[in-house]
Amino acid sequence: MKVFIYPANSLILSDLVERFGHQPLTIMKEIRKKVTDPGLDSPPMNMTPDDAKKGLKYAAIEIPSGVRGRMSLMDPLIEESEAAIIVEDADYMFGCMGCARTNELLKYVIRTKGIPVLELKYPKNENEAKNFVLYIKEFLDKLGKTDAKAGEKQKLAPEPKAEVKK
């Protein structure tokens, strides 16, 4: 099953999801498509004005193009996601207002999509870290195992916000 993770570039989350038999949807895959593209439309990151237009799917025209551009980068991940793990309060998630607002919008879109969502807080000490791993294991086990590498989809009974633990 394809699991969206937030922070979308987290080493810990992507490793745990893959380790427990699912496929993590990470931003690195989308970045790779952009930066290894042979065309040099808009170096260095190849974000083009078209990307900001694609972001209109999620945000209105008066929203800054930075937010829309970021949302267009996230769009394939949102579309493919069948479950999500959202981790709040990570120290390294601070950034500019464009990033902050995009993150808010991203979490909102994921929460309203109607997929199972596990919400956790970023662990600060050993006990929290242990619990963090156990909660993720429990959540992923419930999702029903699929062969992540084969990318086979398995139907999941829709239970929005099945797991909300803070």
Place this chain on the structure above:
Amino acid sequence: MPEEENITKMIVISDAELPSDIAISAYKVSSDVTVKETCYGLMVTGKRQEVDKVVDAVRKVNPTKIFVKERGFPPGDLRRCRANRGGGPRPGFHQLKEELDLLPDIGKGLVLVERGSKPVPLPEEKSIPVDIFKKIIDEEAAKYGGNNTQ
């Protein structure tokens, strides 16, 4: 075709292992990948199938201490490589370092998973009550002759 695309995966070691030892284990598995040794572990580049094979084998060396994540930029890319930046960590390393500090604790969590433990709800950290906080402020202010009438 997805099978043919070149990908890069970062193998991050939390502790107890040396990148050079892990690199030797990686070389044993496949010769069709490029392995780059770094301070935090390895970067493995190649076709997805080959990279996954190497990663699976390397992970078995020490499952609770070795973590893997995909990387967007290829190794040595001019936009990220330190060689062309005039020193300093590459963009993205700060986050990796932040997570590296937490990996030993996550490893302990993985040991608990192997033992079949269940999560235990921890008490939430509460903020200090306002009255006690005010009292502390007044006490501290009194030490320096501050106004404690409020």
